[in-house]
Amino acid sequence: MRAYKTKMVERIELPDREERAANLEAAGYNVFNLDADDVYVDLLTDSGTGAMSDEQWAALLRGDEAYAGSESFRELEAAVGDVMGFENVVPAHQGRGAENVLYGALVGEGDAVLNNTHFDTTRAHVANQGAEAVDCPVEGAHDPDAEGDFKGDFSVERAREHVDRVGAENVPVVVLTITNNSAAGQPVSVETTREVAAFADDIDATFVIDACRFAENAYFVREREPGYGDTSIAEIAREQLGYADALVMSGKKEGLVNAGGFVAVEDDDLFERAKQRAILYEGFPTYGGMAGRDLAAMAVGLREAVDLGRVRDRVEQVRDLGDRLRDAGIPVYWPPGGHAVYVDAGKLLPDVPTGQFPGQALVCELYREGGVRAVELGEFAFPGADRPDLVRLALPRRTYGREHVEHVVETLAAVQDRADAVAGLEVVDEPEMAELRHFSARLRPV
Known part of the structure; x- marks a missing residue:
């Protein structure tokens, strides 16, 4: 119902x-x-094409359009902290803007970026930095008929094989995309997320979660992963995202809005570098290419996402x-x-x-x-x-x-x-x- x-x-x-x-x-x-x-029926994408709630429309009307220090940004900052567990937030006009900010601050010529499977804009941003996008899907991820509850998982074994070939010093970033859009939107388990976090730590790489569909992923964890059947979506999401060093987010998916995105990071130095790059490409760090009304609507949307x-x-x-x-x-x-x-x-x-x-x-x-x-x-x-x-x-x-x-x-x-x-x-x-x-x-x- x-x-x-x-x-x-x-x-x-x-x-x-x-x-x-x-x-x-x-x-x-x-x-x-x-x-x-x-x-007639537009199924091209679920990015920015959904319907907002009455609470989001109300927030939209109350949006603070200040260039700097917008109250609407503070609302988004608080929502990201409460829902996702990150305090350092850099807004962007949409997900690919956030990718440009984050990967431009982390990735350079000759590097390799490991991902369960890169999606199109992520792959393009890695290539644009002169780096190699390396996919590490699990066996059966691209087999439409294969069995599996978490076919979107990341293969740490494949990732280690690549690191052995190119050297850990050339792998600055490890990405986990949840859910795995390029592998038919398949979910990723919390257990795999822990393993990827440990692997990234072992090779001294920044562990990034592409969190565009984090709540949908948490729903599958609740359904399929032992030990989570009675856990709330909000609690699962906080735990899974909490293993990352940084998040990249298109708010046009599970921010439940028609525009916007953001980067969220733990490290203060990376936060500063991301802010400076955002100023160049997106706008001042308290609006990031978005109207204040869109910041406010996304703040509400993130909280609704985990319902x-x-x-x-x-x-x-x-x-x-x-x-x-x-x-x-x-x-x-x-x-x-x-x-x-x-x-x-x-x-x-x-x-x-x-x-x-x-x-x-x-x-x-x-x-x-x-x-x-x-x-x-x-x-x-x-x-x-x-x-x-x-x-x-x-x-x-x-x-x-x-x-x-x-x-x-x-x-x-x-x-x-x-x-x-x-x-x-x-x-x-x-x-x-x-x-x-x-x-x-x-x-x-x-």
């Missing part, structure tokens, strides 16, 4: 099939280039979508994560070879068939990576209802029924940085 009710609605319309086909061609077969008004009813609604809606797709015979990564269901496009479109981007072909067909916008996280988004061609259906928080979920299932089933008629795609124009090509590249049918 839902833990909230709707107070505001937005009208949406499904363009007719001919219009959708024309929109797709004009967008260069890249759904990032579509106008939002032309999308059991809120996070249960969230995870159960994603799970319901996964169950419905699986029952309809759609090949999906199992079990579903906390923010999205990932469809195995390679299996759904077996006649489209990997070199012709079956994931992106499926993304285009979802829009053509039902006005549904999703995102490819396979060969197109991660060129050369050893992973399946997955399509992510990311559900915005507190936004869509059961009818929308049913429409998504019906759309996928219709595409599957004509899978043998779906053509592959080829890239005709792409940006210089391969790590970010899926945001703006243009394609055409083969």
Whole structure:
């Protein structure tokens, strides 16, 4: 049963099939280039696309817009301290801004950064610093059919093998992304978090948790990890995050807001370096590229994020979508994560070879068939990576209802029924940085 009710609605319309086909061609077969008004159910991302609560809207109206010393920043600072356990906070306009601030202060030319799995912007920021992004997923993390409660975990064994090759002095940062977005949103156990913290300490590296979906991860810990079944989401989150030296956060996920992010650190010296870099790239350290109203709304959102009813609604809606797709015979990564269901496009479109981007072909067909916008996280988004061609259906928080979920299932089933008629795609124009090509590249049918 839902833990909230709707107070505001937005009208949406499904363009007719001919219009959708024309929109797709004009967008260069890249759904990032579509106008939002032309999308019926938008599952491109859960970042900044959710609905805020009445308490957040109230905070928004009370926001303090002072350039320096804003009371709204003090509210965010207190919320980060209470919910996440960190007192030193540097705000940023969104998660990638926070990544630029933190990794720019920690990483240099020739370094290596270890992560359970880097997501696109994290990988790009590491590369932009002249460093190598090294993934250390556990066995089965990229196998849609593998069993496991915590398939998002970090392989310390793989990490040690890399350190042995390059030397600990060249690994300044170890990152744990919870949940693991690039591994189908799979959770990370508290036990693994302890092990990674000990490993980072052993090689004298800064241990960073990418905390974008920390409450969803805590919910899975409560469900699946022995000893946590009666522990609150807030307590689990505080413990898990407490093993880190620093956090990087996109508030557009579990800050439950439409803009914003932050870095939180333990070390005073790193705090000072992060603040100075933030001044250069984001703004004064008590606003960090955000309006005071957005700081205030995020402060409320962080406290709401760890409410059991809120996070249960969230995870159960994603799970319901996964169950419905699986029952309809759609090949999906199992079990579903906390923010999205990932469809195995390679299996759904077996006649489209990997070199012709079956994931992106499926993304285009979802829009053509039902006005549904999703995102490819396979060969197109991660060129050369050893992973399946997955399509992510990311559900915005507190936004869509059961009818929308049913429409998504019906759309996928219709595409599957004509899978043998779906053509592959080829890239005709792409940006210089391969790590970010899926945001703006243009394609055409083969």
